Amino acid sequence: MSEFQDPPRLFDLPDTPEVLKSGLLEASHDGLGERAVDRVAAGVLLDLGAGGGSPPATGGAGPSSAGFGAKVIAGLVGVGILAGGVWLATRSEEPQLEANVPSIPVPVEVVSQVVTAPLPTVNTPSVETPAVQSAVPKPASAKSTPAASATTSTLAEEHRLLRAARAALATEPARALALAREHERRFPRGVLAQEREVITIQALAAMGEGDAARKKAEGFDEKYPGSPHRNRVDEVTDKKSSPVP
Amino acid sequence: MPSPFESLATTRQADGASPEAVREVVVRHGAFVGRSLRYLGVPEADLEDAAQEVFVVVFKRLGSFEGRSSLRTWLYGVCVRVASARRRRASVRRESVMPEPPEQATEPAQEQHLAQSEGKRRLLAALEQLDEDKRAVFVLYEIERQSMKDIAEALGCPLQTAYYRLHAARKAVLEVFEGSQTGGKP
Numbered sequence: 202m203s204e205f206q207d208p209p210r211l212f213d214l215p216d217t218p219e220v221l222k223s224g225l226l227e228a229s230h231d232g233l234g235e236r237a238v239d240r241v242a243a244g245v246l247l248d249l250g251a252g253g254g255s256p257p258a259t260g261g262a263g264p265s266s267a268g269f270g271a272k273v274i275a276g277l278v279g280v281g282i283l284a285g286g287v288w289l290a291t292r293s294e295e296p297q298l299e300a301n302v303p304s305i306p307v308p309v310e311v312v313s314q315v316v317t318a319p320l321p322t323v324n325t326p327s328v329e330t331p332a333v334q335s336a337v338p339k340p341a342s343a344k345s346t347p348a349a350s351a352t353t354s355t356l357a358e359e360h361r362l363l364r365a366a367r368a369a370l371a372t373e374p375a376r377a378l379a380l381a382r383e384h385e386r387r388f389p390r391g392v393l394a395q396e397r398e399v400i401t402i403q404a405l406a407a408m409g410e411g412d413a414a415r416k417k418a419e420g421f422d423e424k425y426p427g428s429p430h431r432n433r434v435d436e437v438t439d440k441k442s443s444p445v446p
Numbered sequence: 447m448p449s450p451f452e453s454l455a456t457t458r459q460a461d462g463a464s465p466e467a468v469r470e471v472v473v474r475h476g477a478f479v480g481r482s483l484r485y486l487g488v489p490e491a492d493l494e495d496a497a498q499e500v501f502v503v504v505f506k507r508l509g510s511f512e513g514r515s516s517l518r519t520w521l522y523g524v525c526v527r528v529a530s531a532r533r534r535r536a537s538v539r540r541e542s543v544m545p546e547p548p549e550q551a552t553e554p555a556q557e558q559h560l561a562q563s564e565g566k567r568r569l570l571a572a573l574e575q576l577d578e579d580k581r582a583v584f585v586l587y588e589i590e591r592q593s594m595k596d597i598a599e600a601l602g603c604p605l606q607t608a609y610y611r612l613h614a615a616r617k618a619v620l621e622v623f624e625g626s627q628t629g630g631k632p
Contacts, residue, residue: 203536207594210587221623224565228589231566232477237494241480242472245496246465286519356465432491432605 236395243392247360358360359384366400374407395425399434406437414438460555472501478590479525485573485585496532499522515599522592524598526582533578572622580615583608588616 211217212225233241336437340393366380381401384391406415418438422431488496503524511520542547573581579601586597598608 208612210591211620212588218620218623220565220568221566221619224567224569225588227563227566228481228569229591231481231484232492233480233497238476241476241494241497241501244467244494245472245501245505246468248498248502268485312605421554427626444525 239392240395243356243360246356247364273387355388356392356417359388359391362387363393363396366397366404368406370400370403374404378404378408398424402434403437411438468501468505473502474578475501475521479521481527482522482585482590483532485570485589486526486533487573487578488532492532494530500528503528516596519545519592519596519600522590522596523588523602526601529582530578534560568623569619572619575595575618576623578597579603580611580618583611584615584619587612 202324212222258270271366275380314401362380362384366377369377369380377400381397384393384402388397390392398417402414402417405417415438418434420436425431476497480493483496483500484494500521502520506522511517512544524536536620573584576584582596582601585599587594588590592600594608595605598605601608603611
Protein backbone atom coordinates (compact mmCIF):
# COMPACT_ATOMS: atom_id res chain seq x y z
CA MET A 202 0.00 0.00 0.00
CA SER A 203 1.15 3.48 -0.73
CA GLU A 204 1.62 5.99 2.06
CA PHE A 205 0.10 8.55 -0.31
CA GLN A 206 -3.49 8.66 -1.27
CA ASP A 207 -4.36 9.53 -4.84
CA PRO A 208 -6.23 12.83 -5.01
CA PRO A 209 -9.68 13.02 -6.59
CA ARG A 210 -9.49 13.45 -10.32
CA LEU A 211 -10.26 16.81 -11.86
CA PHE A 212 -13.31 15.37 -13.55
CA ASP A 213 -14.76 14.45 -10.15
CA LEU A 214 -14.12 17.82 -8.50
CA PRO A 215 -17.02 20.28 -8.33
CA ASP A 216 -14.82 23.30 -8.99
CA THR A 217 -13.34 22.06 -12.24
CA PRO A 218 -14.54 24.14 -15.19
CA GLU A 219 -17.26 22.35 -17.12
CA VAL A 220 -15.47 22.78 -20.41
CA LEU A 221 -12.43 20.99 -18.99
CA LYS A 222 -14.64 18.21 -17.69
CA SER A 223 -16.19 17.78 -21.09
CA GLY A 224 -12.73 17.72 -22.65
CA LEU A 225 -11.56 15.05 -20.23
CA LEU A 226 -14.68 13.01 -20.84
CA GLU A 227 -14.30 13.16 -24.57
CA ALA A 228 -10.62 12.36 -24.32
CA SER A 229 -11.33 9.23 -22.33
CA HIS A 230 -13.32 7.84 -25.27
CA ASP A 231 -11.08 9.14 -28.00
CA GLY A 232 -9.22 6.02 -29.07
CA LEU A 233 -8.42 4.69 -32.51
CA GLY A 234 -11.41 3.53 -34.51
CA GLU A 235 -11.96 -0.06 -35.49
CA ARG A 236 -10.66 0.35 -39.01
CA ALA A 237 -7.56 2.14 -37.80
CA VAL A 238 -6.92 -0.62 -35.30
CA ASP A 239 -7.29 -3.13 -38.12
CA ARG A 240 -4.71 -1.30 -40.13
CA VAL A 241 -2.36 -1.10 -37.18
CA ALA A 242 -2.74 -4.83 -36.60
CA ALA A 243 -1.97 -5.54 -40.23
CA GLY A 244 1.04 -3.26 -40.08
CA VAL A 245 2.35 -4.93 -36.95
CA LEU A 246 2.07 -8.33 -38.58
CA LEU A 247 3.83 -6.98 -41.61
CA ASP A 248 6.61 -5.51 -39.50
CA LEU A 249 7.14 -8.62 -37.47
CA GLY A 250 6.93 -10.85 -40.50
CA ALA A 251 9.20 -8.64 -42.57
CA GLY A 252 12.16 -9.51 -40.43
CA GLY A 253 11.75 -6.86 -37.78
CA GLY A 254 12.45 -9.36 -35.08
CA SER A 255 15.12 -11.21 -37.00
CA PRO A 256 13.43 -14.53 -36.50
CA PRO A 257 15.77 -17.46 -36.59
CA ALA A 258 15.88 -19.70 -39.61
CA THR A 259 15.22 -22.83 -37.70
CA GLY A 260 13.23 -23.90 -34.73
CA GLY A 261 12.46 -21.61 -31.89
CA ALA A 262 8.78 -21.32 -32.46
CA GLY A 263 7.47 -24.06 -30.29
CA PRO A 264 5.82 -23.50 -26.98
CA SER A 265 9.01 -23.94 -25.01
CA SER A 266 10.99 -21.40 -26.96
CA ALA A 267 8.20 -18.88 -26.97
CA GLY A 268 8.50 -19.21 -23.22
CA PHE A 269 7.38 -16.32 -21.14
CA GLY A 270 6.63 -14.22 -24.19
CA ALA A 271 3.88 -16.58 -25.19
CA LYS A 272 2.47 -16.41 -21.68
CA VAL A 273 2.50 -12.65 -21.85
CA ILE A 274 0.63 -12.73 -25.13
CA ALA A 275 -1.91 -15.02 -23.59
CA GLY A 276 -2.20 -12.53 -20.76
CA LEU A 277 -2.57 -9.58 -23.07
CA VAL A 278 -5.20 -11.35 -25.06
CA GLY A 279 -6.96 -12.38 -21.89
CA VAL A 280 -9.67 -14.86 -21.37
CA GLY A 281 -12.11 -12.94 -23.52
CA ILE A 282 -10.63 -14.49 -26.63
CA LEU A 283 -11.87 -17.89 -25.66
CA ALA A 284 -15.36 -16.68 -26.13
CA GLY A 285 -14.60 -14.93 -29.42
CA GLY A 286 -17.50 -12.65 -30.05
CA VAL A 287 -17.77 -9.06 -31.01
CA TRP A 288 -16.41 -6.03 -29.27
CA LEU A 289 -19.62 -4.16 -28.66
CA ALA A 290 -18.42 -1.43 -26.39
CA THR A 291 -15.63 0.11 -28.42
CA ARG A 292 -15.91 3.53 -26.92
CA SER A 293 -16.56 2.69 -23.35
CA GLU A 294 -14.37 -0.20 -22.32
CA GLU A 295 -10.96 1.34 -22.14
CA PRO A 296 -10.96 3.95 -19.41
CA GLN A 297 -12.79 1.69 -17.04
CA LEU A 298 -10.30 -1.14 -17.40
CA GLU A 299 -8.34 -1.89 -14.34
CA ALA A 300 -4.60 -2.16 -14.41
CA ASN A 301 -4.51 -5.92 -14.46
CA VAL A 302 -5.89 -6.45 -17.91
CA PRO A 303 -5.70 -10.20 -18.16
CA SER A 304 -8.21 -10.69 -15.40
CA ILE A 305 -10.91 -8.83 -17.27
CA PRO A 306 -12.87 -10.81 -19.81
CA VAL A 307 -13.67 -7.96 -22.13
CA PRO A 308 -15.14 -9.23 -25.37
CA VAL A 309 -12.78 -8.80 -28.25
CA GLU A 310 -13.59 -7.09 -31.49
CA VAL A 311 -12.72 -9.54 -34.16
CA VAL A 312 -14.70 -8.20 -37.04
CA SER A 313 -12.73 -7.14 -40.03
CA GLN A 314 -13.09 -7.63 -43.69
CA VAL A 315 -11.06 -10.78 -43.67
CA VAL A 316 -12.03 -12.13 -40.31
CA THR A 317 -15.57 -13.33 -40.46
CA ALA A 318 -15.55 -16.33 -38.20
CA PRO A 319 -15.17 -16.46 -34.42
CA LEU A 320 -11.51 -16.66 -33.58
CA PRO A 321 -9.92 -19.90 -32.51
CA THR A 322 -7.87 -20.27 -29.37
CA VAL A 323 -4.80 -18.11 -28.88
CA ASN A 324 -2.01 -20.34 -30.06
CA THR A 325 -2.83 -21.09 -33.63
CA PRO A 326 0.41 -20.58 -35.50
CA SER A 327 -0.88 -22.23 -38.62
CA VAL A 328 0.51 -19.73 -41.08
CA GLU A 329 2.98 -16.99 -40.33
CA THR A 330 3.69 -13.91 -42.30
CA PRO A 331 5.88 -14.67 -45.29
CA ALA A 332 9.33 -14.14 -43.81
CA VAL A 333 8.57 -16.46 -40.95
CA GLN A 334 6.26 -18.88 -42.66
CA SER A 335 8.74 -21.48 -43.75
CA ALA A 336 10.70 -21.34 -40.53
CA VAL A 337 7.85 -21.94 -38.17
CA PRO A 338 6.95 -25.54 -37.53
CA LYS A 339 3.41 -26.16 -36.46
CA PRO A 340 3.32 -27.26 -32.83
CA ALA A 341 1.51 -30.48 -32.21
CA SER A 342 -0.89 -28.66 -29.94
CA ALA A 343 -1.94 -26.12 -32.55
CA LYS A 344 -5.67 -26.06 -33.03
CA SER A 345 -5.84 -24.60 -36.45
CA THR A 346 -9.21 -24.36 -38.07
CA PRO A 347 -9.88 -23.83 -41.76
CA ALA A 348 -11.23 -20.37 -41.01
CA ALA A 349 -8.14 -19.39 -39.05
CA SER A 350 -5.82 -20.70 -41.71
CA ALA A 351 -7.70 -18.83 -44.36
CA THR A 352 -7.51 -15.64 -42.32
CA THR A 353 -3.80 -15.79 -41.76
CA SER A 354 -3.13 -16.93 -45.32
CA THR A 355 -5.15 -14.03 -46.61
CA LEU A 356 -3.34 -11.53 -44.44
CA ALA A 357 0.03 -12.96 -45.34
CA GLU A 358 -0.80 -12.83 -49.03
CA GLU A 359 -2.09 -9.27 -48.75
CA HIS A 360 1.14 -8.31 -47.04
CA ARG A 361 3.24 -10.06 -49.62
CA LEU A 362 1.57 -8.33 -52.55
CA LEU A 363 1.65 -4.85 -51.10
CA ARG A 364 5.15 -5.17 -49.78
CA ALA A 365 6.30 -6.05 -53.26
CA ALA A 366 4.25 -3.19 -54.69
CA ARG A 367 5.75 -0.72 -52.25
CA ALA A 368 9.24 -1.92 -53.03
CA ALA A 369 8.65 -1.43 -56.74
CA LEU A 370 7.25 2.08 -56.42
CA ALA A 371 10.49 4.00 -56.72
CA THR A 372 11.96 2.16 -59.69
CA GLU A 373 9.13 0.31 -61.38
CA PRO A 374 5.87 2.16 -60.80
CA ALA A 375 4.12 0.17 -63.53
CA ARG A 376 4.93 -3.01 -61.69
CA ALA A 377 3.78 -1.43 -58.43
CA LEU A 378 0.50 -0.54 -60.10
CA ALA A 379 0.09 -4.04 -61.48
CA LEU A 380 0.65 -5.53 -58.03
CA ALA A 381 -1.77 -3.12 -56.44
CA ARG A 382 -4.37 -4.04 -59.04
CA GLU A 383 -3.71 -7.68 -58.41
CA HIS A 384 -4.39 -7.00 -54.74
CA GLU A 385 -7.60 -5.23 -55.64
CA ARG A 386 -8.71 -8.11 -57.80
CA ARG A 387 -8.02 -10.71 -55.16
CA PHE A 388 -8.84 -8.76 -52.02
CA PRO A 389 -11.31 -6.05 -53.00
CA ARG A 390 -12.28 -5.55 -49.35
CA GLY A 391 -9.01 -6.57 -47.76
CA VAL A 392 -7.65 -5.20 -44.51
CA LEU A 393 -4.97 -3.36 -46.42
CA ALA A 394 -7.32 -1.83 -49.00
CA GLN A 395 -6.47 1.67 -47.91
CA GLU A 396 -2.75 1.09 -48.25
CA ARG A 397 -3.39 -0.39 -51.69
CA GLU A 398 -5.21 2.75 -52.76
CA VAL A 399 -2.32 4.91 -51.62
CA ILE A 400 0.16 2.79 -53.56
CA THR A 401 -2.06 2.92 -56.63
CA ILE A 402 -2.21 6.71 -56.46
CA GLN A 403 1.52 6.96 -55.93
CA ALA A 404 2.21 4.63 -58.81
CA LEU A 405 -0.10 6.49 -61.18
CA ALA A 406 1.50 9.79 -60.24
CA ALA A 407 4.99 8.36 -60.68
CA MET A 408 4.00 7.15 -64.14
CA GLY A 409 2.90 10.64 -65.11
CA GLU A 410 -0.78 9.74 -65.01
CA GLY A 411 -1.64 12.85 -63.06
CA ASP A 412 -5.31 13.00 -63.95
CA ALA A 413 -5.89 9.36 -63.13
CA ALA A 414 -4.00 9.79 -59.87
CA ARG A 415 -6.06 12.83 -58.93
CA LYS A 416 -9.31 11.10 -59.79
CA LYS A 417 -8.31 8.15 -57.68
CA ALA A 418 -7.29 10.50 -54.89
CA GLU A 419 -10.71 12.14 -54.92
CA GLY A 420 -12.28 8.73 -54.62
CA PHE A 421 -9.92 7.97 -51.75
CA ASP A 422 -11.03 11.08 -49.86
CA GLU A 423 -14.65 10.09 -50.25
CA LYS A 424 -14.07 6.49 -49.28
CA TYR A 425 -11.74 7.15 -46.36
CA PRO A 426 -12.56 10.55 -44.86
CA GLY A 427 -10.13 11.44 -42.12
CA SER A 428 -7.62 8.86 -43.26
CA PRO A 429 -4.16 9.28 -41.79
CA HIS A 430 -2.85 8.72 -45.32
CA ARG A 431 -4.70 11.70 -46.65
CA ASN A 432 -1.76 14.04 -46.41
CA ARG A 433 0.37 11.55 -48.28
CA VAL A 434 -2.22 11.26 -51.01
CA ASP A 435 -2.67 15.01 -51.27
CA GLU A 436 1.06 15.49 -51.36
CA VAL A 437 1.47 13.08 -54.24
CA THR A 438 -1.31 14.47 -56.35
CA ASP A 439 -0.39 18.10 -55.64
CA LYS A 440 3.15 17.39 -56.76
CA LYS A 441 2.52 15.24 -59.79
CA SER A 442 -0.74 16.30 -61.29
CA SER A 443 -2.04 19.48 -62.78
CA PRO A 444 -3.62 21.91 -60.34
CA VAL A 445 -7.18 21.33 -59.33
CA PRO A 446 -9.38 23.76 -61.23
CA MET B 447 25.76 -8.44 -20.23
CA PRO B 448 22.29 -8.73 -21.71
CA SER B 449 19.55 -9.75 -19.37
CA PRO B 450 17.72 -12.95 -20.16
CA PHE B 451 14.78 -11.05 -21.57
CA GLU B 452 16.98 -9.03 -23.89
CA SER B 453 18.36 -12.20 -25.39
CA LEU B 454 14.89 -13.59 -25.80
CA ALA B 455 13.44 -10.39 -27.15
CA THR B 456 15.65 -10.16 -30.19
CA THR B 457 15.55 -13.79 -31.15
CA ARG B 458 12.50 -15.64 -30.12
CA GLN B 459 9.67 -13.35 -29.21
CA ALA B 460 8.41 -12.10 -32.55
CA ASP B 461 7.98 -15.56 -33.97
CA GLY B 462 6.71 -16.95 -30.71
CA ALA B 463 3.40 -15.24 -31.36
CA SER B 464 0.89 -16.50 -33.85
CA PRO B 465 -0.65 -13.94 -36.21
CA GLU B 466 -3.96 -14.46 -34.45
CA ALA B 467 -2.45 -13.67 -31.09
CA VAL B 468 -0.69 -10.59 -32.42
CA ARG B 469 -3.87 -9.39 -34.00
CA GLU B 470 -5.87 -9.98 -30.86
CA VAL B 471 -3.45 -8.04 -28.71
CA VAL B 472 -3.60 -5.10 -31.10
CA VAL B 473 -7.37 -5.20 -31.34
CA ARG B 474 -7.69 -5.45 -27.57
CA HIS B 475 -5.34 -2.60 -26.75
CA GLY B 476 -5.33 -0.56 -29.95
CA ALA B 477 -7.94 1.97 -28.91
CA PHE B 478 -6.19 2.66 -25.64
CA VAL B 479 -2.76 2.90 -27.25
CA GLY B 480 -4.06 5.31 -29.89
CA ARG B 481 -5.76 7.48 -27.30
CA SER B 482 -2.71 7.62 -25.08
CA LEU B 483 -0.47 8.53 -27.98
CA ARG B 484 -2.84 11.25 -29.16
CA TYR B 485 -2.98 12.97 -25.78
CA LEU B 486 0.70 12.45 -25.20
CA GLY B 487 1.20 14.68 -28.21
CA VAL B 488 1.71 12.44 -31.22
CA PRO B 489 0.48 14.33 -34.30
CA GLU B 490 -2.77 12.96 -35.70
CA ALA B 491 -1.14 12.05 -39.01
CA ASP B 492 1.44 9.91 -37.21
CA LEU B 493 -0.98 8.20 -34.87
CA GLU B 494 -1.37 4.88 -36.63
CA ASP B 495 2.32 4.62 -37.37
CA ALA B 496 3.12 5.36 -33.75
CA ALA B 497 0.61 2.80 -32.52
CA GLN B 498 2.19 0.27 -34.82
CA GLU B 499 5.59 1.14 -33.42
CA VAL B 500 4.31 0.61 -29.88
CA PHE B 501 3.06 -2.87 -30.65
CA VAL B 502 6.14 -3.85 -32.58
CA VAL B 503 8.24 -2.79 -29.59
CA VAL B 504 5.93 -4.75 -27.32
CA PHE B 505 6.23 -7.93 -29.35
CA LYS B 506 9.94 -7.64 -29.76
CA ARG B 507 10.44 -7.07 -26.08
CA LEU B 508 7.98 -9.44 -24.60
CA GLY B 509 10.76 -10.98 -22.62
CA SER B 510 11.30 -7.72 -20.76
CA PHE B 511 8.02 -8.09 -19.00
CA GLU B 512 8.79 -9.75 -15.72
CA GLY B 513 5.38 -9.56 -14.19
CA ARG B 514 6.34 -7.10 -11.49
CA SER B 515 3.99 -4.47 -12.85
CA SER B 516 0.74 -4.93 -14.68
CA LEU B 517 0.81 -5.43 -18.42
CA ARG B 518 -1.11 -2.23 -18.84
CA THR B 519 1.50 -0.32 -16.88
CA TRP B 520 4.19 -1.78 -19.05
CA LEU B 521 2.28 -0.78 -22.17
CA TYR B 522 1.95 2.78 -20.83
CA GLY B 523 5.68 2.97 -20.47
CA VAL B 524 6.18 1.97 -24.09
CA CYS B 525 3.55 4.49 -25.23
CA VAL B 526 5.24 7.29 -23.34
CA ARG B 527 8.64 6.54 -24.84
CA VAL B 528 7.31 6.19 -28.38
CA ALA B 529 5.28 9.38 -28.04
CA SER B 530 8.30 11.25 -26.78
CA ALA B 531 10.41 10.14 -29.73
CA ARG B 532 7.63 10.92 -32.19
CA ARG B 533 7.11 14.39 -30.78
CA ARG B 534 10.76 15.15 -31.13
CA ARG B 535 10.82 13.89 -34.71
CA ALA B 536 7.71 15.85 -35.62
CA SER B 537 9.20 18.95 -34.10
CA VAL B 538 12.40 18.60 -36.11
CA ARG B 539 10.35 17.97 -39.25
CA ARG B 540 8.29 21.09 -38.71
CA GLU B 541 11.33 23.20 -38.11
CA SER B 542 13.19 21.96 -41.15
CA VAL B 543 10.40 21.49 -43.67
CA MET B 544 7.36 23.52 -42.83
CA PRO B 545 6.81 26.86 -41.22
CA GLU B 546 3.86 25.45 -39.31
CA PRO B 547 2.01 22.19 -38.85
CA PRO B 548 -0.16 21.09 -41.78
CA GLU B 549 -3.67 22.32 -41.55
CA GLN B 550 -6.21 19.54 -41.22
CA ALA B 551 -8.86 19.47 -43.84
CA THR B 552 -12.25 20.15 -42.39
CA GLU B 553 -15.37 18.79 -43.96
CA PRO B 554 -18.80 20.21 -43.22
CA ALA B 555 -19.76 17.29 -41.02
CA GLN B 556 -16.53 17.68 -39.11
CA GLU B 557 -17.12 21.34 -38.47
CA GLN B 558 -20.16 20.52 -36.44
CA HIS B 559 -18.21 17.91 -34.60
CA LEU B 560 -15.45 20.35 -33.87
CA ALA B 561 -17.95 22.81 -32.54
CA GLN B 562 -18.99 20.17 -30.07
CA SER B 563 -15.42 19.46 -29.11
CA GLU B 564 -14.46 22.74 -27.56
CA GLY B 565 -13.37 21.01 -24.39
CA LYS B 566 -11.16 18.60 -26.26
CA ARG B 567 -9.53 21.31 -28.31
CA ARG B 568 -8.80 23.39 -25.26
CA LEU B 569 -7.53 20.38 -23.43
CA LEU B 570 -5.13 19.57 -26.26
CA ALA B 571 -3.98 23.19 -26.30
CA ALA B 572 -3.43 23.09 -22.54
CA LEU B 573 -1.48 19.85 -22.79
CA GLU B 574 0.78 21.46 -25.37
CA GLN B 575 1.92 23.89 -22.66
CA LEU B 576 3.23 21.09 -20.49
CA ASP B 577 6.60 19.48 -20.67
CA GLU B 578 6.69 15.79 -21.51
CA ASP B 579 6.99 14.52 -17.96
CA LYS B 580 4.10 16.50 -16.59
CA ARG B 581 1.99 15.79 -19.63
CA ALA B 582 2.47 12.06 -19.27
CA VAL B 583 1.42 12.07 -15.63
CA PHE B 584 -1.60 14.24 -16.36
CA VAL B 585 -2.76 12.08 -19.28
CA LEU B 586 -2.31 8.82 -17.44
CA TYR B 587 -4.01 10.05 -14.29
CA GLU B 588 -6.78 12.34 -15.53
CA ILE B 589 -7.66 10.65 -18.83
CA GLU B 590 -6.60 7.04 -18.40
CA ARG B 591 -7.50 7.09 -14.71
CA GLN B 592 -4.55 5.01 -13.66
CA SER B 593 -3.28 4.97 -10.10
CA MET B 594 -0.33 7.16 -9.25
CA LYS B 595 1.62 4.11 -8.20
CA ASP B 596 1.19 2.53 -11.64
CA ILE B 597 2.04 5.81 -13.31
CA ALA B 598 5.24 6.19 -11.34
CA GLU B 599 6.15 2.65 -12.32
CA ALA B 600 5.37 3.21 -15.98
CA LEU B 601 7.42 6.38 -16.05
CA GLY B 602 10.22 5.00 -13.94
CA CYS B 603 10.16 7.80 -11.40
CA PRO B 604 9.62 7.95 -7.63
CA LEU B 605 6.01 8.20 -6.56
CA GLN B 606 6.62 11.53 -4.92
CA THR B 607 8.01 12.91 -8.16
CA ALA B 608 4.92 11.72 -9.98
CA TYR B 609 2.72 13.55 -7.45
CA TYR B 610 4.75 16.69 -7.88
CA ARG B 611 4.36 16.49 -11.66
CA LEU B 612 0.64 15.93 -11.40
CA HIS B 613 0.25 18.92 -9.11
CA ALA B 614 2.24 21.16 -11.44
CA ALA B 615 0.43 19.87 -14.54
CA ARG B 616 -2.99 20.44 -13.02
CA LYS B 617 -2.08 23.94 -12.02
CA ALA B 618 -0.93 24.76 -15.54
CA VAL B 619 -3.97 23.18 -17.21
CA LEU B 620 -6.40 24.90 -14.87
CA GLU B 621 -4.72 28.22 -15.49
CA VAL B 622 -5.25 27.78 -19.22
CA PHE B 623 -8.91 26.89 -18.76
CA GLU B 624 -9.63 29.54 -16.19
CA GLY B 625 -7.80 32.09 -18.28
CA SER B 626 -9.83 31.19 -21.35
CA GLN B 627 -13.07 31.32 -19.38
CA THR B 628 -12.43 34.88 -18.42
CA GLY B 629 -11.56 35.90 -21.93
CA GLY B 630 -7.90 34.95 -21.90
CA LYS B 631 -6.25 33.09 -24.71
CA PRO B 632 -6.64 29.31 -24.45
